[in-house]
Amino acid sequence: MNRLPEGIIVNELQLTIIRKTEEANDIFSFEFGCPFGIELPPFEAGAHIDVHVRPGLIRQYSLCNDPAERHRYVIAVLCDADSRGGALTLHRELEEGDTITVGTPRNLFPLVPAARTLLIGGGIGITPLLGMAEWLNHAGGAYQMHYCARSPGHAAFRARLADPVFDGRVHFHFDDGLSEQKMALPALLADADPDLHLYVCGPTGFIDYVVDAARDHGWQPANIHREYFTNQDLDKTGDGSFEIEIASTGAVLAVAADESASSVLIRHGYTIPISCEQGVCGSCLTGVLAGEPDHRDLCLSDDERACNNQFTPCCSRAKGTLVLDL
Numbered sequence: 001m002n003r004l005p006e007g008i009i010v011n012e013l014q015l016t017i018i019r020k021t022e023e024a025n026d027i028f029s030f031e032f033g034c035p036f037g038i039e040l041p042p043f044e045a046g047a048h049i050d051v052h053v054r055p056g057l058i059r060q061y062s063l064c065n066d067p068a069e070r071h072r073y074v075i076a077v078l079c080d081a082d083s084r085g086g087a088l089t090l091h092r093e094l095e096e097g098d099t100i101t102v103g104t105p106r107n108l109f110p111l112v113p114a115a116r117t118l119l120i121g122g123g124i125g126i127t128p129l130l131g132m133a134e135w136l137n138h139a140g141g142a143y144q145m146h147y148c149a150r151s152p153g154h155a156a157f158r159a160r161l162a163d164p165v166f167d168g169r170v171h172f173h174f175d176d177g178l179s180e181q182k183m184a185l186p187a188l189l190a191d192a193d194p195d196l197h198l199y200v201c202g203p204t205g206f207i208d209y210v211v212d213a214a215r216d217h218g219w220q221p222a223n224i225h226r227e228y229f230t231n232q233d234l235d236k237t238g239d240g241s242f243e244i245e246i247a248s249t250g251a252v253l254a255v256a257a258d259e260s261a262s263s264v265l266i267r268h269g270y271t272i273p274i275s276c277e278q279g280v281c282g283s284c285l286t287g288v289l290a291g292e293p294d295h296r297d298l299c300l301s302d303d304e305r306a307c308n309n310q311f312t313p314c315c316s317r318a319k320g321t322l323v324l325d326l
């Protein structure tokens, strides 16, 4: 493969859909590659990319291929009866050979070094965990992965996970299966060991169920890692107004109750990268030098929120005035 010349930094890539594969009921995977055979920027296990599905529509998808690979990015997309926008377009309109713009990988769900790792995925939430399992296979890390799905027909990548490299480490749990194969969460979480880290991804209710169970079993927040796809709990009723101060100029901008801080900043000429607009992707994270954010995002950890040194202006608000590192 060819390499980009030293010092060239790219934020977006024009890639070709090399392969589109039906992986399970309602799930297609998409393999993106560079048409000129140039190595893609590297990514870490847990990373995602912004996919510019069509003009004005950007969606985030976890990379699920082996992080050691440099010739392709692979995502998997669920499109069921409730899906709209990005998933519908990807499933119905985009085909092999089409060109698509994607952002360079970013990671809000990184693996931390640990003696043991527990990966729990619900449905399409298995995607970031697949990359983690691949990375742990290379690194010789001790892990177990539990994959919950409605049925075998709804579980993507079963053939890939049958590879001997995953032997004895991947456990499937199907809603329509026998009771003895259901996930025994209390037993899995009984060991609240500081050397064991939990990673969970899937529908919001699934993540909350697993995380709440871990906390009930005495797990420390630093050992629990989760990544949401949507911010279903984002409730804007009762929002009030607040002010933001630009540290470099001292300018004070008012944010009305019915608008976001990001929209105010963009209106005043500041460049704020916006993507999900619901506090999930982390694109808009902005430094905070003073003041107390009212965090509404799902991308910062509890510890990161407690620091109050950054916030997501697309959805988070403030108590009083926030001084922004702009």
Ligand code: FES
Pocket (backbone or CB within 6 Å): 273, 274, 275, 276, 277, 278, 279, 280, 281, 282, 283, 284, 285, 297, 299, 312, 313, 314, 315
């Ligand atoms: Fe995604 Fe703000 S735009 S977190």
